[in-house]
Amino acid sequence: MYPFKDGCYAPRNGWYVAAFNHEVKRELLSRWILNEPVVLYRTEAGEPVALDGRCPHRHFPLGKSCLIGDEIQCLYHGITFGPDGKCTRVPSQTHVPQTYKVKKYPVVEHGLWLFIWPGDPELADPALLPDLEPSGWSDPEFRFQPFYSLEVEGRYQLLNDNLLDLTHLAFLHGTSIGVAGNAEAPEERVELAHVLKSRRNMRNVPIMATQRGRFDYDGPVDRLAGMDFYLPGFHAGLDEMRIPEDHPTRGGERLTCHRVFHAVTPARLNSCNYFFGMGGIMSDEEFDATREHLWPVIEEDAMATREIEAMLSTLGYYPDELMLKSDTGAVQGRRRLQAMMDAEGQVAR
Numbered sequence: 123m124y125p126f127k128d129g130c131y132a133p134r135n136g137w138y139v140a141a142f143n144h145e146v147k148r149e150l151l152s153r154w155i156l157n158e159p160v161v162l163y164r165t166e167a168g169e170p171v172a173l174d175g176r177c178p179h180r181h182f183p184l185g186k187s188c189l190i191g192d193e194i195q196c197l198y199h200g201i202t203f204g205p206d207g208k209c210t211r212v213p214s215q216t217h218v219p220q221t222y223k224v225k226k227y228p229v230v231e232h233g234l235w236l237f238i239w240p241g242d243p244e245l246a247d248p249a250l251l252p253d254l255e256p257s258g259w260s261d262p263e264f265r266f267q268p269f270y271s272l273e274v275e276g277r278y279q280l281l282n283d284n285l286l287d288l289t290h291l292a293f294l295h296g297t298s299i300g301v302a303g304n305a306e307a308p309e310e311r312v313e314l315a316h317v318l319k320s321r322r323n324m325r326n327v328p329i330m331a332t333q334r335g336r337f338d339y340d341g342p343v344d345r346l347a348g349m350d351f352y353l354p355g356f357h358a359g360l361d362e363m364r365i366p367e368d369h370p371t372r373g374g375e376r377l378t379c380h381r382v383f384h385a386v387t388p389a390r391l392n393s394c395n396y397f398f399g400m401g402g403i404m405s406d407e408e409f410d411a412t413r414e415h416l417w418p419v420i421e422e423d424a425m426a427t428r429e430i431e432a433m434l435s436t437l438g439y440y441p442d443e444l445m446l447k448s449d450t451g452a453v454q455g456r457r458r459l460q461a462m463m464d465a466e467g468q469v470a471r
Contacts, residue, residue: 123277123391124277124434124440125279125283125440125443125456126279126456126459126460126463127460127463129468130460130463130468131156131157131388131391131463131468132156132278132279132354132388132459132463133241133353133354133459133462133463133466134156134240134241134242134466135239135241135242135245135462135465135466136239136240136241136250136353136354136355136462137230137237137238137239137246137250137251137252137354137356138155138156138237138238138239138240138354138355138356138385138387138388139235139236139237139238139355139356139385139387139395139397140153140155140160140162140172140229140235140236140237140238140387140395141153141162141235141236141271141397142234142235142236142268142271142397142399143231143234143235143236143268144268145162145236145271146162146163146164146170146236147163147164148163148164148166148189149163149189150162150163150184150185150186150187150189150194151163151185152175152183152185152186153175153185153389153395154273154389154390154393154395155238155240155387155388155389155395156240156387156388157388157389157390157391158174158175158240159174159175159176159183159184159185160172160173160174160175160227160238161173161174161175161183161184161185161194162229162236163189163194165192165205166191166192169205170229170231170236171192171205171226171229172226172227172228172229172236172238173194173203173205173207173224173225173226173227174207174224174225174226174227176224177196177198177199177201177224178221178222178223178224179196179198179199179201179222180198180199182196182197182198182199184196184203184224190202192204192205193205193210195211199213199214200212200213201213201222203223203224205226206226207223207224207225207226208222208223209222209223226243227239227240227243228243228246230248230251232248232251232252232254233252233254233259233266233383234266234267234268234383234399235385235397235399237251241466250316252317252350252352252356252358253317253352254358256350256358257358257360257381257383257401258381258401259401263403264381264401264402264403265401265402265403265404265409266381266399266400266401267399267400267401267409267413268397268399269398269399269400269413269416269420270396270397270398270417270420271395271396271397271398272395272396272420272424273389273393273394273395273396274393274394274395274396274424274427274428275392275393275427275428275431276392276393276394276424276427276428276430276431277388277391277392277393277394277431278355278386278387278388278389278394279456279459280394280427280430280431281384281386281394281396281423281427282351282355282357282386282452282455282459283452283455283456284423284426284427285349285351285357285359285384285386286318286320286349286351286451286452286454286455287448287449287451287452288320288322288347288349289448290426294422294423294426295419295422298330298415298416298418298419298422299330299416299419307322307323307324308322309321309322309448309450309451310322310323311450311451311454313454316352316353317350317351317352317353318350318351318353318451318454318455318458319348319349319350319351320348320349320350320351320451321346321347321348322346322347322348323344323345323346324344324345324346324347325344325366326342326343326344326366327342327343327344327345328342328343329341329342329343329363330363337377339365339372339377341365341366341369342366343363343364343365343366343377344363344364344365344366344367345361345362345363345364346360346361346362347359347360347361347362348360351451351455353455353458353459353462354459354462355385355386355387355388356383356384356385356386357383357384357385357386358381358382358383359381359382359383359384360380360381360382361378361380361381361382362376362378362379362380363376363377363378364376364377365377378402379402379403380400380401380402380404381400381401381402382398382399382400382401383397383398383399383400383401384396384397384398385397385398385399392431392435394427396420396424398416398420400412400413400416
């Protein structure tokens with residue numbers, strides 16, 4: 123499935139974000155993950171649970187059923203499943219067949235998120251979760267908040283591509299967070315076992331439109347921007363802005379220090395779950411203001427993803443891409459994801 127080999131959609135053996143922690147409560151929550159329905163909830167003890175979201179009897183959605191204690195009772199015929207996925211009751215008979223069970227997914231709460239492992243549960247190693255320490259997670263000055271959770275009508279790799287090539291900031295987000303330096307500054311890349319790192323150092327660039335008037339300084343700034351892509355779908359970004367070193371009295375003074383988190387999880391074949399969170403040395407008022415002014419930016423990325431998906435779906439075939447130097451990161455990401463799918467034995471049709 124474009125842009126991967128025919129028959130390949132997304133790696134299964136990897137940690138994806140299923141939800142923000144606060145979204146998973148005592149109510150049943152339905153999500154599509156890797157084209158499979160999943161139901162999420164917490165037990166009475168507060169432990170998160172992720173199960174196959176359809177009853178194996180008539181395929182009624184378990185997310186639209188009833189939570190009784192720690193068990194889900196299918197709304198259609200009352201068949202009940204425990205948090206381990208095993209059937210505990212069939213009202214129409216006394217015998218419970220061993221075949222009556224639903225898949226239980228490994229889940230881990232990590233940072234702001236609930237991560238799910240859709241593949242082989244024996245391979246679900248918590249050591250493969252994204253490393254949050256480089257994002258300042260243990261820094262007492264930093265605070266972190268969830269911002270937005272939405273489903274975008276576009277296959278998930280389109281949004282991964284967007285985040286792996288930040289030259290688009292200067293244009294798609296030119297009236298908000300983008301400046302010309304996003305496209306012109308050279309990119310430094312590092313490729314590691316489970317993460318692709320990108321950094322851009324921009325010198326004496328205009329201050330972002332969304333930041334004008336927020337400080338007692340509106341001149342040019344030095345800006346460090348980067349993104350770490352933790353395969354298969356978690357992007358941890360940084361954005362720091364300082365007064366240029368050559369300023370006569372305030373050179374090097376830090377104006378902003380932000381961390382952004384984009385989690386991209388395949389939903390249906392042509393849609394993805396998108397979770398955006400943020401961190402920084404910020405007050406509640408600053409978080410609230412940032413949450414408000416960043417929503418149009420997130421919608422711009424969602425719009426671009428939707429438009430490309432509509433183009434590809436309407437054409438009915440996948441035209442060749444004319445690649446640029448700035449596509450190096452996206453190409454690296456695609457190759458690494460394809461290698462993960464090849465290792466899983468996903469066979470092209």
